[in-house]
Amino acid sequence: MLYDELIAKINAAKKNWGIIQSDLAVSQESTKFLKDSYLIVRHAFAQINPADYSGNLRDTVLSNKEILREARGYQQFLKICNAYAQVEKKHKNTFEENARKKTAEDLRAMRAEYEKFNLAELDFSDDFCIELRFPGIRMEMIQIIKAHPLIDESLTCNCMACIRVVLRIN
Numbered sequence: 001m002l003y004d005e006l007i008a009k010i011n012a013a014k015k016n017w018g019i020i021q022s023d024l025a026v027s028q029e030s031t032k033f034l035k036d037s038y039l040i041v042r043h044a045f046a047q048i049n050p051a052d053y054s055g056n057l058r059d060t061v062l063s064n065k066e067i068l069r070e071a072r073g074y075q076q077f078l079k080i081c082n083a084y085a086q087v088e089k090k091h092k093n094t095f096e097e098n099a100r101k102k103t104a105e106d107l108r109a110m111r112a113e114y115e116k117f118n119l120a121e122l123d124f125s126d127d128f129c130i131e132l133r134f135p136g137i138r139m140e141m142i143q144i145i146k147a148h149p150l151i152d153e154s155l156t157c158n159c160m161a162c163i164r165v166v167l168r169i170n
């Protein structure tokens with residue numbers, strides 16, 4: 001899946017979640033529960049904050065390589081992300097004035113190289129779903145959320161024990 005498509009799915013989930021929150025916020029208690037619940041992107045072995053795909057893609061990829069398939073730009077992107085992380089670390093740990101000017105320059109050059117990379121050369125795994133996480137186990141409230149039409153009923157079990165709730169993303 002292309003990066004833009006992944007971001008579109010995340011945005012669709014966010015939009016659906018916003019609608020669910022406003023539909024079901026009928027009391028002070030439910031409003032608070034809904035406000036404290038949040039979305040995560042769940043892969044087989046990783047749970048990722050949706051904001052990290054746009055705000056922190058480099059670190060997200062480095063610590064969760066399974067979100068990428070080995071496409072055209074895969075190796076090159078990992079190489080750039082690794083190099084970027086090293087340059088960043090060096091700059092952070094450099095305090096002497098002249099040396100720091102040099103690491104700041106390296107960092108700028110690195111950023112330019114990273115930004116030149118075309119994210120459309122990456123293939124993101126489509127083996128994920130976007131789920132809700134709750135601030136506590138309040139099954140009566142969770143059951144009400146599960147019954148909302150913007151919840152994916154094919155991936156969400158309706159029984160009183162399950163707390164896995166999957167958002168529709170299309």
Ligand SMILES: [Zn+2]
Nearest residue numbers: 157158159162
């Ligand atoms: Zn169940």
